[in-house]
Amino acid sequence: MRERLSFHIKRDSALHRLNPLTKLLLVLALILSAFLTPFYWTPHILAILVIPILSVIGRVGREYLSTAFRLILPAATFLFLMQAFFHPIGKEIIFAFYFLDMTLESLMxxxxxxxxxxxxxxxFTIFLLTTHPSELMSDLSRRGLPGQFAYVIISTLQILPQVQAKAQTIISAQRSRGLETEGGFFKRAGALIPLIGPLVFGSLVEVEERAIAIEARGFTSKHVKTSLHEIPDTPTDIFLRWFLTTLIAASIGLKLWLS
Amino acid sequence: MLEKIKNNFNTQTWVLIPIAIAINIAVGQIVVLLKLPVYLDSIGTVLVAVLCGPWAGALAGALTNIIWGLAIDPNALPWWPVAFFIGYMAGRMAEWGFFKSWWKVVVTGFVVALTAAIVSTPIAVYIYGGITASGSSFITAYLLETGRGIWQAVFSTNFLVEPVDKITTAMISFAIILGLPKRTIGGYPKPEQVEVEGGADKNQMYIAIGVVVLLVLFAAFLLRNVLGG
Known part of the structure; x- marks a missing residue:
């Protein structure tokens, strides 16, 4: 299990300094233009050229590459192979291996x-590498997202490592008492309840206590809360957001016009 | 409408949701560790749904996938609507009184599985072109190869995989609720939804487990027929 629970890398770059909402809009623009474009090569240009350049601008090039190799490429390669072999389009077979066959169309x-x-x-990875979750949440709640949502996201990111640590402790404790977590199917299925029972009950006990604690700190208060950190929102951000909105509108328009 | 959504949420709901999300993810990882052929990554969602209501369940489900994507694996992000509807449907079933005895919980699990299968089909088809990065895609690939249409192939795969997972999820959630003290349950918005009818009969539980085992065998039989024939 991972020790660090967010992708965020603390650095100073043009991308880090952008307002979180601007970056979110950038992600949306990239995804929509990749999915809606009528030109075959758009996603390839975005993936091979635009996104690596963004990662360099954000000074997270190396971290981006390592995430890409660990998480993105394996899934994409698997997807590519499965679809290339099994998608039933095209007639002319260019490569065959037993019952597997690949046509030019299915390859493309x-x-x-x-x-x-x-x-x-x-x-999304670039976004996460350059944006701290609490920065995003405080910016969004300043723009009117209910505070409860920000609470849920931020406290989940805090609670999750604790619960995972608790799960590890329970697994070790039950193993030392002789619970078998390997072996036949029924043995493994039988180990499920002794492992998740203590974990779930142990976590649910905290609910009431936490509820009283945050209630005492004015969680349901309707007053506007002030924030210690100011998230900058510069004219550049506003200009970029206009530009990206236009781009999104254009790609949707192009898709509707051509279809 | 807005009132109906609002009555799902009290302070205890807001505190339960992060813990439920953490439970979803941690239990999902324990299941991977035990190498069991299910996901069981929506136990927390179902708990929120039956204790607080459909909208709270839907929120917990959607946020699970969003946070899974934010913190662990970005590939989980596009599936948030599936988790949303799992939570929503589990909550609705509980509202209709289908979370009060073992056999009703099995029905709930089945309905939730059907919902999940329906919702995940268009996501798999439109975003991934039918074949996703999960192991069950081999079944889809086989069905495509034998000349089934893409929608049919994806939906049949989901329909084969989901029921076992979701019925087990519902049963484990019910067992957890049986184990919680009444005082704890009373603090949530909808404690009346999980008042157990006529005591939790052990025999009923065994019958329910039997149903799941039969379902596994049935799925295996179907699978063999499909792959063999």
Whole structure:
């Protein structure tokens, strides 16, 4: 299990300094243009050129590459191979291996599809690498997102490592008492209840206590709360957001016009 | 409408949701560790749905996938509508009184599975072109290869995989609720939805487990027929 629970890398770059909402809009623009474009090569250009350049601008090039190799490429490769072999389009077989066959059409289809997924996932990765979750949440709540949502996201990110640590402790404790977590199917299925029972009950006990604690800190108060951190929103941000909105509108319009 | 959504949420709901999301993810990881052929990554969602209501369940489900994507694996993000409807449907079934005894819980699990299968089909088809990065895609690929249409192939795969997972999820959630003290349950918005009818009969539980085992065998039989024939 991972020790660090967010992708965020603390650095100073043009991308880090942008307002979180601007970056979110950038991600949306990248994904929509990859999925809606009428040109075959758009997702490829985005994945191979635009997103790596963004990662360099954000000074997270190396971290982006490592995430890409660990998470994005394996899934995309699997997707590509499965679709290239199994998508039933095209007639002329260019490559065959036992019952597997690949046509030029299915190869092109699989490549385009895998690239779209790469664009979608890596755009989000860039966003996560350059934006701290609490920065995003405080900016969104300043713009009117109810405070409860911000609470849920931020406290989940805090609670999750604790619950995972608790799960590890329970697994070790039950193993030391002789619970078998390996072996036949029924043995493994039988180990499920002794493992998740203590975890779930142990976590649910905290609910009431936490509810009283945050209630005492004015959680349901309707007054406007002030924030210690100011999230900058510069004219550049506003200009970029206009530009990206236009881009999104244009790609939707182009799709509707051509279809 | 807005009032109906609002009555799902009290302070205890807001506190339960993060814990439920953490439970979803941690139990999902335990199941991977035990190498069981199910996901069980929506136990927390179902708990929120039956204790607080459909909208709270839907929110917990959607946020699970969003946070899973934010913190662990971005590939989980596009599936948030599936989790949303799992939570919503579990909550609705509980509202209709289908979370009060073992056999009703099995029905709930089945309905939730059907919902999940229906919702995930268009996501798999439109975003991934039918074949996703999960292991069950081999079944889809096989069905495509034998000349089924893409929608049919994806939906049949989901329909084969989901019921076992979701019925087990519902049963484990019910067992957890049986184990919670009444005082704890009373603090949530909808404690009356989980008042157990006529005591939790052990025999009923065994019958319910039997149903799941039969379902597994049935799925395996179908699978063999499909792949063999």
């Amino acid at each position: 289809f699989a490549f385009g599809n895998a690239m779209r997924i790469v664009v979608m996932v890596s755009a």
